[in-house]
Amino acid sequence: xxxxxxxxxxxxxTSAKGQATxxxxxxxxHVADNDFVTILGPSGCxxxxxxxxxxGLDHPTSGQVLLDGRPxxxxxxxxxxxxxxxxxxxxxxxxxxxxxxxxxxxxxEGAQKERAAYFISKVGLxxxxxxxxxQLSGGMQQRTAIARALANDPKILLxxxxxxxxxxxxxxxxxxLLLGIWEAExxxxxxxxxxxxxxxxxxxxxxxxxxRPGRIKTELAVNLPHPRHYTIKTSPxxxxxxxxxxxxxxxxxxxxDAH
Amino acid sequence: xxxxRSTSARRxxxxxxxxxxxxxxxxxxxxxxxxxxVWAVATLxxxxxxxxxxxxxxxxxxxxxxxxxxxxxHDIGMTVWRVLGGxxxxxxxxxxxxxxxxxxxxxxxFLEPFVSFCRYLPASAFIPLLILWAGLGELQKLLVIFIGSxxxxxxxxxxxxxxxxxxxxxAAYTLGATPTGxxxxxxxxxxxxxxxxxxxxxxxxxWTYVIVAELIGSSSGIGHMITDSQALLNTGQIIFGIIxxxxxxxxxxxxxxxxxxxxxxxxxx
Numbered sequence: 001x002x003x004x005x006x007x008x009x010x011x012x013x014t015s016a017k018g019q020a021t022x023x024x025x026x027x028x029x030h031v032a033d034n035d036f037v038t039i040l041g042p043s044g045c046x047x048x049x050x051x052x053x054x055x056g057l058d059h060p061t062s063g064q065v066l067l068d069g070r071p072x073x074x075x076x077x078x079x080x081x082x083x084x085x086x087x088x089x090x091x092x093x094x095x096x097x098x099x100x101x102x103x104x105x106x107x108x109e110g111a112q113k114e115r116a117a118y119f120i121s122k123v124g125l126x127x128x129x130x131x132x133x134x135q136l137s138g139g140m141q142q143r144t145a146i147a148r149a150l151a152n153d154p155k156i157l158l159x160x161x162x163x164x165x166x167x168x169x170x171x172x173x174x175x176x177l178l179l180g181i182w183e184a185e186x187x188x189x190x191x192x193x194x195x196x197x198x199x200x201x202x203x204x205x206x207x208x209x210x211x212r213p214g215r216i217k218t219e220l221a222v223n224l225p226h227p228r229h230y231t232i233k234t235s236p237x238x239x240x241x242x243x244x245x246x247x248x249x250x251x252x253x254x255x256x257d258a259h
Numbered sequence: 260x261x262x263x264r265s266t267s268a269r270r271x272x273x274x275x276x277x278x279x280x281x282x283x284x285x286x287x288x289x290x291x292x293x294x295x296x297v298w299a300v301a302t303l304x305x306x307x308x309x310x311x312x313x314x315x316x317x318x319x320x321x322x323x324x325x326x327x328x329x330x331x332x333h334d335i336g337m338t339v340w341r342v343l344g345g346x347x348x349x350x351x352x353x354x355x356x357x358x359x360x361x362x363x364x365x366x367x368x369f370l371e372p373f374v375s376f377c378r379y380l381p382a383s384a385f386i387p388l389l390i391l392w393a394g395l396g397e398l399q400k401l402l403v404i405f406i407g408s409x410x411x412x413x414x415x416x417x418x419x420x421x422x423x424x425x426x427x428x429x430a431a432y433t434l435g436a437t438p439t440g441x442x443x444x445x446x447x448x449x450x451x452x453x454x455x456x457x458x459x460x461x462x463x464x465x466w467t468y469v470i471v472a473e474l475i476g477s478s479s480g481i482g483h484m485i486t487d488s489q490a491l492l493n494t495g496q497i498i499f500g501i502i503x504x505x506x507x508x509x510x511x512x513x514x515x516x517x518x519x520x521x522x523x524x525x526x527x528x
Contacts, residue, residue, distance in 0.1 A: 057429050077435025087430035091448045091525045101434035104444070134528045145430075152434055 002155035002188055004031040004054065008063030011049050023049045025215040026063055029207065031156065034186045038199040040245065041209025042253045047192045050214070051160050054190065055081045067155060077101055080154030082145045084161040088133035094144050095120065095129040101152035119147040122181060139170040146178065156188040163198070175201055176230060183227050196245050200238060201228065208248045211256035218248055313495035318502075321495035331484065335503065338469055338480040341397065345404025346465045350458055352405075353412035360413065361420025361450070362442045374413050382407030383471045395476045403472035408461050415461075419453045420446050452523035459515040466508050 011024040024046040031037050041047045052058040054065050056075035065072040067079065088097045098116040107115075120126060123143040133141055142162055149157055163171040179202055182189060193199050199206045203222050210217040222241060224232055232238055270276055278286070295315055301307050302314035313321065325331035360367040382403050389406075393399040423446050431445045473482025481500050488496035520527060 055433055057432065075429070075432035077433075079433065081430070081433040083426060083430060085426050087426045089427060089431075089445070089448070091451075091523075100431070100444075101436075104431075104434060104436045104440050132525045132528055134525070148434065158433075 002033050002068050004156055004188070004190070005066040006030070006050070006054065006063070007066065009050065009053055009060040009065060010062045011046070011053065011058065012061045022213040024053075024060075025213045027214075027216055029216060031188060031190055033188055035205065036182055036189045036203050037191065037205045037207060038203040039190065039192045039207050039209060040196065040199040040249065041194065041214065042211055042249060042256045043194055044256065045209045045212050045252070046214025047209045048160050051081075051158050051190065051192050054156075055079050055158050057081075077105065077152050078155045079158055080149035080152050080156070081158045081160065082142070082149050082162040084164045086133070086138065086141050086145070086165075088141055088144055088148070090133050093130050093132060094125060094136070097133065097144055098148045098151050100148060105152075115151050116147075119151045122150070123147045123177065137170075138166050139174060142166065142174065143177065146181075150181070150185070150187070154187075156190060159189065159191040161193055162191075164193070171195075171198070172230060178202065179228060196242055196249060197233060200224075200241050200245065201230075201233060206241075206245065208245065209252070211252045217252070220245065309494075310492060311494065313493075313498060317495040318498050321493060322499035322503075325484070325496060325499060329484070334480050334484050335507070338473065338482070338504075339507065341400045341472070341480065342404060342462070342465050342469045344397075345401040345469070346408055346462055348401060349405045349408035349412060349461075349465075353409045354416055354454060354458075357413045357416025357454075358420050358442070358447060358450070360417035361423075362446055367417060367421070371414075371417070374410050378410040378414060380406075382468050386472065386475050390476055395478075400469065400472045400477070400480075404465050404468050407468035408465050411464070412457065412461055415457045416450070416454055419457065420450045423449050452519065452526040455515075455519045455523065459512065459519065462515065463508060463512060466504060470504065 006027055006029040008026040008028060009024065010022070010026045013021045013023055015021070027050060039047045039051070049058060053060050054072065056072050056079065072079075088094075089100065092100065095113075095116050098119055099112045102112040102115060116129075120129060123146055125140060125143060125147070128136060128140065133144070136144070145162070163174045166174065175198055181187075182202075189202075191199075191202055200222055206220045206222060207216050208218040208220070209215070220241065224235075224237060271278070298312075299315050302309065302312055303316070309317070322331075356370070360370055385406055386399075386403060389399045389402050393402055427449065428441055428445055431441055436444065469480070470482040470485070473480035474486050477483040477486075481504055485497050485500045488494075488500070
């Protein structure tokens with residue numbers, strides 16, 4: 001059982017000249033066990049900043065993040081992360097990349113290999129174990145990054161626009177793959193995106209961010225049934241949610257543009 | 260087919276247009292041929308006095324004499340051992356220090372100003388002092404190479420390690436890596452190919468220091484042979500010595516390059 005609680009977290013960046021920019025207004029947010037939450041917002045709204053604070057890669061100016069009641073102070077293996085940029089270690093093979101966290105933890109080599117093999121087949125990369133990241137396409141690299149994060153068995157999986165750099169067709173396939181894994185493994189996921197379709201398709205709940213300085217403007221439950229198939233994107237329920245979120249985001253994008 | 264010829268010729272003049280492997284090799288070899296041809300014409304044609312510049316033919320004859328009469332192989336061996344000894348010593352000291360500086364900003368702030376200062380001290384200027392301290396033996400020669408290389412390697416390694424991709428470091432942290440794990444399993448493997456390339460570069464510089472070290476107070480080595488030949492106005496031997504240095508440098512550089520490519524195959528994919 002794991003529960004993430006974000007309490008009054010804000011972030012102000014100070015430039016070298018001493019100029020302060022508020023990226024994030026105090027945010028309160030809770031993610032329950034096994035939940036899949038997407039954070040939707042225009043670019044530059046501070047949604048990634050919030051995710052980085054949860055990961056422990058950035059520190060809040062005020063407030064705190066609790067995971068199972070324990071305050072977060074710095075990064076740790078209990079919060080896995082998949083980044084938008086390609087972050088596989090180029091000197092390790094796909095299999096060694098997936099074993100990285102297990103090795104850091106001191107797991108026995110046999111157990112590492114077994115676990116890596118399981119997740120390699122889970123993300124459909126059998127036969128590519130001994131390839132180096134540069135030999136794979138962007139979609140395959142992100143699938144490896146997902147497997148690497150999942151193999152570590154984190155309490156919560158943080159995803160910062162993981163499919164943002166992929167072409168549209170690959171992106172849709174990746175969404176289905178990730179959702180399939182979630183339906184089977186029921187991991188707690190916090191997924192940041194600026195793509196409305198993606199936000200609805202993946203989530204149990206969508207949190208809409210306002211333009212900078214960011215705060216959570218609306219939360220919307222997505223009660224579409226599981227397992228979800230891509231055809232759900234043309235269903236009336238989906239379209240209705242999409243229309244609503246499009247309005248919300250449009251207002252924020254215009255506000256962001258006016259700055 | 261005049262049209263095809265003219266287009267391919269024009270393509271060769273386009274900026275950044277690649278050339279084939281065979282053409283590249285031929286062009287490289289052509290310059291050596293041209294160089295020797297100009298040299299031969301200048302000397303054998305009587306345009307330059309043999310006192311100042313020996314002809315290629317004399318040079319080869321003198322080189323043969325060096326090997327057969329003057330045990331030149333011993334000189335070459337001495338020089339190679341000095342270069343390698345001083346260079347390896349410098350690398351053993353400098354690479355860990357550079358990694359430490361690149362990884363830990365406090366350590367860098369502590370050492371960087373001093374090392375930057377030392378880097379500009381010419382190694383050859385230390386020779387009189389080193390003779391005083393270490394005598395005329397091998398230690399003094401090694402120390403010249405060491406001083407000439409060590410500060411350069413430290414600084415370059417520190418820059419390489421310090422410019423590690425931040426997102427890889429962050430990814431490693433979210434996978435549970437400790438600070439020690441980050442240095443050992445992210446910073447060092449990521450920097451290794453560039454560190455190896457730096458060492459290759461500095462090995463080339465070490466060759467220039469060794470000759471300077473051997474010009475003063477030495478009884479063996481290629482540099483010593485060159486000084487001896489100067490006293491006898493034997494330009495053929497001097498040029499032969501220089502060419503031998505060039506050939507050894509080229510061979511060691513190619514070996515080093517091939518080794519790096521083997522060790523770090525992932526970086527050239």
